[in-house]
Structures are given as structure tokens and as C-alpha cells.
Amino acid sequence: MFCEKSIELIRELQRISDGQLPAFNEDGIRQVLEEMKALYEQNQSDVNEAKGEGRSDLIPSIKLRHCCLLRNQRCVTAYLYDRLLRIRALRWEYGSVLPPNIRFHMCSEELQWFNQYKKSLANFMRSVGGEEGLDITQDMKPPKSLYIEVRCLKDHGEFEIDDGTIILLKKNSQHFLPRWKCEQLIRQGVLEHVMS
Amino acid sequence: MSAALSDEGSDQNDSQEDVMTPVELIAKLEEAWLNEKFSPDLLENKSEVVECVMEQLTHMEANLQRVRKGDMKASLHRMEIDRIRFVLSSYLRSRLQKIEKFFPHVLEKEESRADGDPSYLSPEEYAFAREYLANTETYLKAVALRHMPPNLQTVALVKAVPEPCLDSFVFLRVKERQDNVMVEPETDDQREYVVDLEEGSQHLMRYRTIAPLVSTGAVHLI
């Protein structure tokens, strides 16, 4: 049957349902586009024949191919759109700089989309008001205390706190830090929130 | 949530025509936040509340700089700032999330709005939504659509991206008594009927039924 390649694209994403981004399947997309080209050309010639030679018996087959064309278009669009939703999630979970192994899974247009999304979001957050705007990718959970106990899970180097004090985040060291300064590092798995 | 506001922010509203105390302002923010969090649809924007709260936060930060370090009062105020900032961020986040989820519909609604009707998007949100649409269309076109047969090179995003589901059920608390609210039948053998919503009572209803009441502030989503 037609459209087997395009359902494969969808299955590929469905298998990783937690939102991770698999490698961009350029080859899969290309194969679907080739199938579409062939279907379209066959339909063009059948349409001409149906019109020119009165072969109305060709119409059911034309219709069937057309359904397949629409199906392929839907699958490819849904594949790409779902990838955008995953790429969007990366901005919120990782921050604006992505690790190379993830960038490696994106095609160049996806990187462009990500950069533009980053820019739109930054513009929005700046325009909220105040001197520096408001970083709404922080404060994901309601605050309970100003300071929290954190353990360093890997060497991260120097880190500046509010009042200008600089501390060294060394693996296995433990610190008492302002909560809102640590949030992103905890999300990225650099620090661990220690509950008493 | 208002202790720090009321003693430090008393000189805030002198120049404003629409006098709102900091306590009222924060109550407004919380109401907008909860409504937005629980409503399936994007609500009207509350730019003025957001602006005032941002000013308030800046003002409180500035005050904090003047307080001696290690002062017990300082950490209380810091905590207050953190909590308000959380509510404000969470509010703007839920709006942005819905704008991204429904962008073609949100834009269509905004652009077909009659002059004088309240706008759903703040100017910043509108700019964001426009960019999101353009960015997404460009991407789909560049990667695949332009390589497709001529009659298949566009996808109407307004048809492809799902609309908000107004039939979802929401919990609500009544602030102002409402008489004769029309409720649509749930099954074929039921007929439509009317209910009265007593002040202070709580209900579970379809959002569609009470959407106008959320917008006037007569009911709060909880």
C-alpha cells in the first residue's frame, strides 16, 4: 500500500513519547516526497486521459491516489510540527544553549526555527516591563523558602550570587544558596536540591 | 501576601487616576492567574495589572536595597517579592502556552475583533503570536511543503491546529449571584434547563456555559 513510509515517520516519534527529539529523518522525508511526486505524475496523466478520451473509469483510481497524496502531506506536516513542539520544550528545559548532541539531531531549518523562537521569547520577556523584563522560564514552582541547600553533582566553575559574592561549584560540595539563582542549574542536573 | 506592599508601597498610587491599593492589585493578579490557569480558552489580557505589578516589584526591589543586610525584615520582603514574581510568571506562562497551542485561532480572533471590543492579546503577546506563526509557516514550507506537488504546497494552519475545547468542564465559585443560567442538555432525552447560581456556591460546569461570567468577573475559576 502507499503511505507506508510516512506512517513510519509518525511511529518513530510515537516510540519516544517523553518528548525527546530523535534524529531528523531526512531520508524518510525524501522517500515520502518521491512517492508523492510519482502519485502526482500518474494522476496528471490519468486526468488528461480521462478528460481527453472520456475514460471516466479512471476516476476511482485518481481519487485513491489523491487520498494518498493528502495522507502523505498530513503525515509529513504532523511529523515536522511535533518535532517543533519537542524543540520548543528544549528551550524551556535546557535554556537557550543546547548541548551539541541535541543540536546534532536537528536539521538546519529546525535550528533556524529554534533561534527565532528564542528571539521571540526573549523579546516578549523583555517587553513585560521593569529594567530587565521578567524571565518567565524561571519560577516554575511556587517558592517555599528564600534559600535552599544544594549539592553539586558536577564541576561547574565559579558562580556569582546576588550580592556579588562568587563561590566555586565543585563536584560534591554543598551550598546554601538563593533559590531563584539555582533553579536552572537544578533543572539542568548540575545542582541537586537537598531536602532536610 | 500583601504585608510588604502595604507598608513600603504607600506612595505608589499618588499619581495614578485609577486608585488601586497594592492589596487590591495582588488580589486582581491572583484572580487573573487562577482564571487563566483553569480556563481552556485564552482570556482577555490584563496588561494594566501586569504593568502595575511589574512597577510594584521594581519599587520593592529598590526599597530592599535600602534595608540593612541581615535585617529580618529584608528576608520577609525578599520572600514576598519571590512569591509575587512566581504568580506573575506563572500567569504569563499559561497565557503564552495557550497562544502557542492555538496560535492560528488566537490571531484570527484578534484580527477579526471589532473596534472597541476588548483585545485578547497584549501588544507584546500579539507580536509574539505573529512571529510564531511566520516562523512556523516558513519552517514547514522550507523543509517539505515547497517540495510537494503544486496543489499541496500549503496547509491551512487554522484548520490543522486544534481549537480550544470550550466544552471542557471547569470548577467555579460564584462571586455575584446569577439567575437563570441556561444549561445545555447532556443527553438526547434531556432538555435544556436553567439554574440559579448563589453567591459563594461552587459548581462543576462546561466552560462554554459560563465563559461570559468569567469575563465579567461574576464567577471565578478554581
Add this chain to the structure above:
Amino acid sequence: MDSQSYLPVPPGVGMEENFLSLDDILLSHERLPSRTECLFPRLGFLEKSTDSQDIQEGTKMELPLWLAKGLYERKRRVVSIELPKVYREGWRTVFNADPTVVDLHKMGPYYYGLGSQMLHFDSPENPEIAQALLQTFIGRFRRTMDSSQNVYNEDTSALVDRLDCLERVLFKMGQRGLNSFQGWEKGRASHLTASTLVLNYRKRKMTDLQA
């Protein structure tokens, strides 16, 4: 919760399909027993059982739902679609007797989804099918809800095994609610944690390295 940032397009409600929903695309790939009602010239290669250039009228084929829907027309019938067994009267009686004993995953896994989609084809049995779907759902819902609200920190696979896709989603939602509530009761609601997405990426990187 704000914490999950990947928000996939949800499947449509009732008879609707969402164009961009991966679930709906997979659902519409389910195959239906069908019969061609006319000749399909030059497509014989799609039908393995024949060497003919064309698909003959009266050929029995399994068509995916999306194609069946696309080809289906009330006036000019080019294919006729048969009702899959689980929606026929025999099975409807079984479901009616006790909906909780059937393994809807094995019979589905899109029992409700596909059933609702079948209503697009004007079968005289449509009202009975719709009724059966609704009654089956109602009959099973209580158990699904109870188990999802009461099983905490235990292996749930035995409970989930026999659920249809829609029921699984509901079960997961219930579990998420239960877990957040328990977390809140233990005072862990303000605990900041690493992003699960980040952690899963790291896991994958490790397995990649080991492979």
C-alpha cells in the same frame, strides 16, 4: 503543573480527528475489512492476490481507515466498508453482559476511537454501535478511576494491560494527580528537580556510549 514542556497535539474528541495529532494518525491507520464496488484501473499492484493490472470490482481488501474515509461516498459507492467484528451484534452482546471482563487492549487498542470513527459510514447499526461504546465506557470507567486513584508506588502494568488507549490516558492522568497530591502532603511540592527530559537525554547518551 507547569513542569512538562512537551505538549503534543491531543487526539480529537468524539468523531473528530485532529489533523496534527500523532495518535489520530495512528488510529486512522487501523485496517478495515472492505470490498471494492467498482474497477480501480492501473492499481492492480496494490493487491497481491492478483496478477491483473487493475483491482477488480468485488475484491476483498483491508483498507486503512483514512483511505476508507477518503473513498467513501454516500451517492457513488466505490467501496463498501464492513463493520469490524468487535462492533457487531455478537460482540456487542458480550460487552453488554459485563464490559469489565473484556481485554480492550487486545480488541483495540483503539476500541472507542475506531468505534466512533465507524459512525462516519452510514450503517443502519450506527445508533446501536454508539450506544454500545458509551455503555462499555460507563461500565468500565469506575474501575479505571478507582484503580488509578488508589495504586500508589506499585507496579500498575497488570491494571493497565487490558485498557483501551483512551482509558490508559485517563489512568495516567489519575496517577499523575495522585502522585502530585502525595508529594504535596509530604511537603515535597516545592522540591526542585532536574528536568526529566534532561535526565532521559543523559540516559540515552549513556546507552549510546555503551552500545
